[in-house]
Amino acid sequence: MARKLTQFILAGMIGGVLVGFVLNRTFAPTDPALAAIADYLKLFADVFLKLIKMIIAPLVLATIVTGIAGMGDSAALGRIGGKALAWFITASLLSLGLGLILVNLLQPGTGLAFKAAATVGDLAVKDLTFRHFVLEIFPTSIFDAMAQNNILQILVFSVLAGVGISALGERGAPLVRGADALATLMLHITGYVMRVAPFAVFGALASVIATKGLGILVTYGVLVIEFYGGLLLLWALLIGVGALFLGRRVLTLLRYIRQPILLSFSTASSEAGLPRLFDELDRFGVPRRISGFILPLGYSFNLDGSMLYMSFASIFIAQAYGIHLPAGTQIAMLLTLMVSSKGIAGVPRASLVVIAATLTQFHLPVEGIALLLGIDTFLDMGRSATNVVGNAMATAVITQSEGMLQPLRDPDADVLPAPHDTPEHGRRGLNIDPSA
Numbered sequence: 001m002a003r004k005l006t007q008f009i010l011a012g013m014i015g016g017v018l019v020g021f022v023l024n025r026t027f028a029p030t031d032p033a034l035a036a037i038a039d040y041l042k043l044f045a046d047v048f049l050k051l052i053k054m055i056i057a058p059l060v061l062a063t064i065v066t067g068i069a070g071m072g073d074s075a076a077l078g079r080i081g082g083k084a085l086a087w088f089i090t091a092s093l094l095s096l097g098l099g100l101i102l103v104n105l106l107q108p109g110t111g112l113a114f115k116a117a118a119t120v121g122d123l124a125v126k127d128l129t130f131r132h133f134v135l136e137i138f139p140t141s142i143f144d145a146m147a148q149n150n151i152l153q154i155l156v157f158s159v160l161a162g163v164g165i166s167a168l169g170e171r172g173a174p175l176v177r178g179a180d181a182l183a184t185l186m187l188h189i190t191g192y193v194m195r196v197a198p199f200a201v202f203g204a205l206a207s208v209i210a211t212k213g214l215g216i217l218v219t220y221g222v223l224v225i226e227f228y229g230g231l232l233l234l235w236a237l238l239i240g241v242g243a244l245f246l247g248r249r250v251l252t253l254l255r256y257i258r259q260p261i262l263l264s265f266s267t268a269s270s271e272a273g274l275p276r277l278f279d280e281l282d283r284f285g286v287p288r289r290i291s292g293f294i295l296p297l298g299y300s301f302n303l304d305g306s307m308l309y310m311s312f313a314s315i316f317i318a319q320a321y322g323i324h325l326p327a328g329t330q331i332a333m334l335l336t337l338m339v340s341s342k343g344i345a346g347v348p349r350a351s352l353v354v355i356a357a358t359l360t361q362f363h364l365p366v367e368g369i370a371l372l373l374g375i376d377t378f379l380d381m382g383r384s385a386t387n388v389v390g391n392a393m394a395t396a397v398i399t400q401s402e403g404m405l406q407p408l409r410d411p412d413a414d415v416l417p418a419p420h421d422t423p424e425h426g427r428r429g430l431n432i433d434p435s436a
Contacts, residue, residue, distance in 0.1 A: 020209025063292030068162025305386025
């Protein structure tokens with residue numbers, strides 16, 4: 001099963017759609033039995049996502065600590081971190097700008113005159129301020145941060161711990177070995193958890209289709225098609241930039257990360273693909289000390305699919321209510337989304353929180369979010385998969401720019417331990433690909 005996981009996941013997706021369609025046709029929409037069956041089907045996905053979240057905090061902590069401790073050179077750490085932040089800011093602006101351009105060109109909300117058909121729920125937009133964002137970066141307790149799976153806070157602690165362990169020299173060696181063993185353990189557990197992924201995919205899609213039916217995709221068909229067209233265009237841009245650095249190997253990268261992409265797409269969760277993404281980047285030739293630092297940072301600052309969605313959805317709501325926004329206001333909204341979206345790590349329904357805060361600030365109807373709730377799961381599937389592609393591309397490109405990309409490994413082979421020798425200009429201890 002481990003060697004054919006992609007095929008099993010695709011089978012789960014197809015089976016989930018078929019079972020969900022049959023259930024939707026068999027039961028009336030208001031039948032309590034349908035809601036009960038859908039709830040039990042969703043149990044597979046809920047359990048899987050809980051298991052994934054159980055892995056993420058210790059995996060991120062261990063990989064960052066071992067990566068920074070193995071980096072040795074603080075200048076290399078600062079250089080790699082600077083490149084990562086430059087990529088993340090540029091990619092965020094590109095994604096937000098692309099969403100803004102497409103929604104103005106395509107006008108998916110013009111003339112719809114929708115009325116809100118569902119409640120928005122509790123979206124705590126009052127806390128979404130710059131002060132709140134700064135305070136949320138720093139943990140009061142690493143245990144609290146890990147309990148909440150707050151990747152940004154775990155990242156801050158792990159960076160400090162990794163630098164501190166490096167300063168300890170030989171006295172810190174046992175801690176490095178312990179963190180390395182913890183990372184290896186988490187990857188073994190990931191292998192076990194992945195065996196239930198096809199069932200999770202089946203349950204998630206069957207539950208959604210059973211309750212909402214395929215008809216909801218027809219009702220919002222134009223919006224869904226245009227949004228996914230925008231995501232494909234964003235993929236093309238990301239792959240094009242990646243090809244400038246990786247050449248034809250960028251296509252190999254997409255082949256290697258197909259499982260994390262499918263997992264994130266089918267479960268509508270970027271986190272679902274993170275543990276497997278570490279594994280596949282190992283096979284692609286990215287040293288763990290690089291991916292262990294960049295990926296957690298990217299999952300807080302580099303959510304390209306979510307960026308495009310937030311600008312696209314915000315203007316769509318204005319169009320649906322017949323509100324004209326001048327270009328200056330739209331640019332101000334883009335900059336607002338750029339800043340406020342960086343504080344959403346770990347926030348439930350994070351994209352909706354940011355959209356609601358932006359709508360409030362620009363005096364647009366917040367209840368317009370209800371227009372998106374019915375199809376948010378389908379839109380979330382696409383943006384979650386795009387987040388995985390964006391972070392994988394960023395990690396591979398930055399690794400190549402550092403001259404640290406290693407030869408490819410068999411995608412089905414066991415992953416060897418990543419080297420942690422002290423590098424000289426980022427190279428010592430690495431089997432560098434001569435063609436890189």
